[in-house]
Amino acid sequence: MKKSDKTNHLIDISFKSAAIKDPLKMDDTVAANYRGYVILDPDKDFVLKDETGKILENSCPTHAITFQNDGSNLKIHLDNGKCILCGNCQVKSPELIKITNKFNLAKKRRDDLIETFSMSVPFGKTYDELGQELKSKINKIFGRSLTIREIDAGSCNGCEIEINALNNSVYDIERFGITFVASPRHADILLVTGPASKNMERALKIAYDSTPNPKIVIAVGACACSGGIFGNNYATTGGIDNIVPVNVYIPGCPPRPQALLYGILMAINKI
């Protein structure tokens, strides 16, 4: 210990005695605002929109940024090989583009210089837009109302609450030409909930057989899709599709009215 203390002391003295600091050591640090490595680092609640993508694409003088929109996915490609570190893009969209002072840019392959950020399109349609789309489709296909018969095959009544909500004045599904009818004989669509309890198996089959062709069966809720938390036991059958053929599955526990409407729209698109 004592020996090492002594040596340290000696070194200290030698530094103090040095007149000029090592010039290389002084310049070792990189300034914080140095424009070095451009990365795509979105903020927590950043949403990539069509317009932002286009603005970014146009902001780049060397076309290092390209924007793609294929309907379901929005993609931003950033080619660091083309980037001249002008910083234009960061000014346009500071939520997505971050310019760091890092310099570890080198890559072994050319393709690795291209960074990609993709975002699936957030489901932007409102309940109303969905409904209007549905309405025009129903008009085209049926020329009249679409009729739905709801069948509870053992649900906990959570899904029923949401299906009932479709009929309240807030969601008011009837304005889109959809009616809930009292008998399967009048129905185009069967909306089935519940894990299909064994006690309801026979009734469900009879209701399915009484529905005129062509008919669509929609399984509503996690229980109807798979048996849900109840699974497949002595009293349940583990999903509607074990009893009748299912065309569309709407998961959720329970699915909210918007989700139900989207499922019905999907079922119509299947025709």
Next chain:
Amino acid sequence: MSHKEIIRKYYSKLGKFDSDIKKIENNNELHLVLNDPNKLHDFCKFLKQDFDLRLLTIICCDERKLNHGFKIRHVFGSDADDFFLFVTIFIDESHPHFPSLYDVFPSSILYEREINDMFGLIAKGNPNIKPLILHDFPNNVFPLRKDFNLNDDVKRNLKQFEFTPITGEGVCEIPVGPIHAGIIEPGHFRFSVLGETIINLETRLGYTHKGIEKLAESMSINDVVFLSERISGDESIANSVAFCQAIEKIAKLTISQKAKQIRLLFAELERIYNHFGTLGGILADVGFPYGASRLNILKEQIMQLNERLSGSRILFGVNQIGGVKISITDEMLIDIHFVLDDAFQIFEKIFDHLKSNPSVMDRLRNTGIIEKQLARDRGLVGISSRCIGIETDARQTHPYGYYPSINLKQKTLRETMEHQVELQKRIGDVLSRFMSRVDDLRQSKAIIDSITTLKDDGLSMSMNDELIPYSSGLGYAESHRGETLHWVMIGEDNSIFRYKIRTASFSNWPVIEHAVLNNIVADFPVINKSFDFSYSGNDL
């Protein structure tokens, strides 16, 4: 009075049966074990006459591995004290019979039928042992026995259910269900009518039986909370609170004040959105869509509030054992008060409108009347009993959670008198149930209003180490339908040995058969809606 004092008070009166019984105390539960099952009948008669207890439920449990027999616990409750009395008898497998209590407590018929279905034990003397829950099930298979496997594929044989034949000149039968015309749960109603008038109704339920009690035995305790939420979707808070409280009682866990407050807030929100929905449903069934629409908008507003608070429109995923998962911040509390103030202002306007609308009041008044004696005999709870002036409310008789800390504004003498007069008008018809729900709504609002500051002592406690095997506890809560009881017995390795659920729907369902008598068929929907029972909560 503390629980110990209450128990001593009751126990001291049991002098003449002293030699026959063994006493075990557990919190507010007193367990009495009768040595001789044949003495059960006399003992229960004594309980009814001297203690004025009511039968809450009968719990059967297959304890053949532990005690070489089945244990049947008759649970009694008092309207006056926070006290539960368990009277236990042993049934040997070789003699699968036990005495029926149908002539002392008529409500026992239902529980005995259930035990007959699920355990194959026959209640001697019970006049009605038709299958209750299981349809087309073989006679020798009993799902809740321990030797039955949850996933056993039971071969069902289509059997004709025997409805009581009602015959006579001009008597017609109308079968309704299991799939109903509206968007509601399945159940079968067999009406016998003379002209328009219903002279008999027999219900056959069990269509939504999902094996919940058996399923719980295969799940971990924490997962069963999710299962309990799905006993009946609209009672998710009440059921999960009852289950969590049963486990917390067994674990001797005291949850934080904040968790209690949050449970209470969500429980009352649940009550409010469901009552709005039911009142709307009643109005829709009497052909007054204006009122129905307005009330359903209020229901939707509360459901959207639920979503903002908990992430679920029907409040799934709030509770966990030892507390809650969802926190309520001060801003959220302001949101709750704001939405409720707004909703109730509108509600009172709609209510005034309804009261002055003769076409509505006329349909509600004198429709679907039940008698007081019937309500007592059948052990009705919740709105169904309050509509005839019997005040049963688990929040008051068995205060749980944060309810004991709630200080509602004291009523003035005048208000108390007015309330008494109002109660005298309750004759057990649809209007009385309508008014009881309105009362309940206002009370819920007052309870939520009384919470202005939130405590700050954590959301959840973790359950320390293992629970004692074969210890049991009764959890209870007041759902918007009434008193909900969950009895849990813990098995080895923190598993569930037996989970018995008695929702308010189960004890109340049979009353519908009486309420519709002498009414016209067209009034059945509104009578049914005024009770608003859960099919799923009944069938489990």
